Amino acid sequence: MNGSIIDSPAWQKLSLLARQPYDLTKPGALSADNRLASFTATSAGLRLLFATQRVDGQVLAALQHLADEQNLIGRLREMKAGAVINRIVGWPSENRQVLHTSTRDIFTDKPAEPESASRARRELNKLEQFVQDVDSGRLHGAGGKPFRTMINVGIGGSDLGPRAVHEALQAFYREGRQVRFIANVDPDDAARVLASCDLEETLVTIVSKSGSTLETLTNEALVRAAFERAGLDSSRHFLAVTGIGSPMEDPQRYLRSFSMFDSIGGRYSTTSMVGGVSLGFALGMDQLLAFLRGAAAMDAAAEEPDMYRNLPLLLALLGIWNRNFLGYPTLAILPYSQALHRFPAHLQQCDMESNGKAITTDGEPVNVATGPIVWGEPGTNGQHAFYQLLHQGTDIVPVEFIGFLQSQHQQDLLVAGTTSQQKLLANLLAQAVALACGRANDNPNQRFAGNRPSSILVGERLDPYAMGSLLSLYEAKIVFQGFVWRINSFDQEGVQLGKILATDLLELMQGVDRTVPSELSQFLRELER
């Protein structure tokens, strides 16, 4: 890649257009030129309504031009076919393929990268056997009880994605099954989860690619100690999800073992065994496969050159417009679905860890803003909380709303003439319109300036297929944005310095005789004073 993205013709054009972004507050702004119907697109069962973005036909054409000019689709295809794109040219780096899509590239005879897809199939077959063995009672607790609960012990990518999907799909759990999560090294996290489980019927899945993640190993020790105290042989309750050759590959300590691969980063690993083991246990294999099928369908859409047929591309480009041309530093993701309450936290990780970078893949400083700060909570709750700032604060926050036409449980009631689901959707739409159009008022405190951009992502019902589609949509969006910014979205060198200093401090706490920076020891004294 030569030169800077800001010199590209499409970027230049967009800079010009950004001087006069579309004014959503003009009378009739939303309905002009059939805008509400034409500023929509659909992929893999999800539909995006983006008439409430500050874009017009010219901006959209320039965004498509940017995508073409930067060969975003070609580069995504190279990624899926196994190109080594996790690297910084000229410097030591992870130097890896990026193959999370192959974990669901299992429904075709011609996977993009056959070797990785066949590894994914192999792991799924192992999982199927395991789930059968649990269901049939062939596998059971050391005390003879059938397994009903699984505790997932992992952190970061081995926690947030799986947790978000489990929360989203609890309505589809098989009778009697439950899954709990321990992530934090805070001992109170494990204490609270352990207090709520009957260990005799509990499986524990330890998830760590390296097999040496501090928090995870510490929590594994805490949980094993609880099994020992209960007189249960923990090796008959523990599963491992870990990398080839990791210290956790040890059949003496784990009932079964599933593999993770270097080509799949933690934050992109929910559709691998990282999420698969607990989802298979709780949902059964059919629903797990539906989840993977949804992700595969969106993966296919992500290869469409036309952004109107490619939701991840469209969402990525609208994000670039808001971030780089309108200058908004944050992005709120607001699901109108309580089941998605942890999905923003997953996306916060996936996006910010991928694109919170300041050097290009050539090792040069970037000269454009990269990944935004991603945050969010479910609506309608948020309407009674932070939405005040969205409507009337001094800063503008672009919003991605997510909603579904049907509820999951279908337990609804007419109150004051409408169902709860209708109220939910009416609120979602109303917010997008209020943010976009604003409203004049003599009373300055009741004025709404408007021109606050949003999109609405809508699906029929949040089921495993839709969840897979949604997960893949955001993964590909993030990858496309990283391509535009010319950064490596797949490493995380930014987490290293904190680890080094924490290790120094832990040695200090143990009185190990070594030269710890004096500031650290002074600071520790202050903390503990």
Added chain:
Amino acid sequence: MNGSIIDSPAWQKLSLLARQPYDLTKPGALSADNRLASFTATSAGLRLLFATQRVDGQVLAALQHLADEQNLIGRLREMKAGAVINRIVGWPSENRQVLHTSTRDIFTDKPAEPESASRARRELNKLEQFVQDVDSGRLHGAGGKPFRTMINVGIGGSDLGPRAVHEALQAFYREGRQVRFIANVDPDDAARVLASCDLEETLVTIVSKSGSTLETLTNEALVRAAFERAGLDSSRHFLAVTGIGSPMEDPQRYLRSFSMFDSIGGRYSTTSMVGGVSLGFALGMDQLLAFLRGAAAMDAAAEEPDMYRNLPLLLALLGIWNRNFLGYPTLAILPYSQALHRFPAHLQQCDMESNGKAITTDGEPVNVATGPIVWGEPGTNGQHAFYQLLHQGTDIVPVEFIGFLQSQHQQDLLVAGTTSQQKLLANLLAQAVALACGRANDNPNQRFAGNRPSSILVGERLDPYAMGSLLSLYEAKIVFQGFVWRINSFDQEGVQLGKILATDLLELMQGVDRTVPSELSQFLRELER
């Protein structure tokens, strides 16, 4: 208030000083001038370490000057004594007192506003009686079972604060008691909670000041229907927490009723009966009083003119420095305590709804940035997620870390020579130092620019007293910042337009014959297509 804050001498001085903020990356920057020990302050059991902020003695003096010049302490005292400060001069507005502090101004003979404090005492007495009646079995379910579970039905301020405190203090619950929450109008929220409760032993507390909150009334109807289906008389299970004269004041429908008052805004109401009823039920009155005592102690500290003895003031001023002088639009609140996992969501509400405003109390447009975007998740989890961006992203995010020296459950284990609690604290400190000091490296991908500011708030152990102190700390911080920005931190006109449009849409959905803006109906068709 005349003129603009930017013309004040202290503001002018701070603008000058901001041209060269303290460089935390200089060798020895943290230990110079005994900085680590002297940039600390303590109030009501909490200690703030702020050596890792980009401030020096001159900046701190100017911030104190700003506080004095703007009479922040005097105005807080006026607020506590009952001044009508929830208003916009010259325009219709709520025109109310702001008296949330009086809910804990009950431990002295001379409360700041005696009438409001005596109302608070009266409600607490009613609550004590109620808790006794539940404990003694005098009150029990319609089927004869003792009450063990409480469902709190509320939204926004009637949900987020109480929920955050319940999550934080579960370690102190009385045996067998549990509390669940329903907030979202999404029917799946209620469905999921109801599926997990034995209604025969469940109390339901409906919390709505107006008695007409759409979500809450809808969820009340859903939950009552579940009681009817179970053959239980819901009036023997339901409690009301509502305003004087609200339609919910109806002894036919509620077992007991507790009062909310106009002088206490939803987001500041956790220490009123809004949080009190469920906390009293779950923790017992002694622990509830300890929680209130912690809040009262911090309220007292908030009246100290010297910011070194006034943590809320100090935190507010450091936030003003980062927001207005260094120009950072967001604030991350990162608790190193899993029990505080919902506390950032509460603060997000309390801060953004209070200070996400763009006009002054005189009805003029503000000419400075007001409330930041507040977000956060617990560490150490976040270290494996979004911290990448905090360390190496193109934007700078000020951080407020929160930690405790002791765990709650005291179930800990030595692993690799240290306890989990030690690992937790080592990580917290390491992050603050890494963000502040950064580190050079030949490899551009392993460079840390540093100068990313943070504070560390530390307490001995997260117990009810500490939680009360922490809650009050942030409430007063937010109030002080609102004073500096000259905005009304106590209304929420920004939520009105969305409500109006949602009502329009709901009428449209019911086919009510009225003129709904055509854009709305077109948008609805697109959504449902």
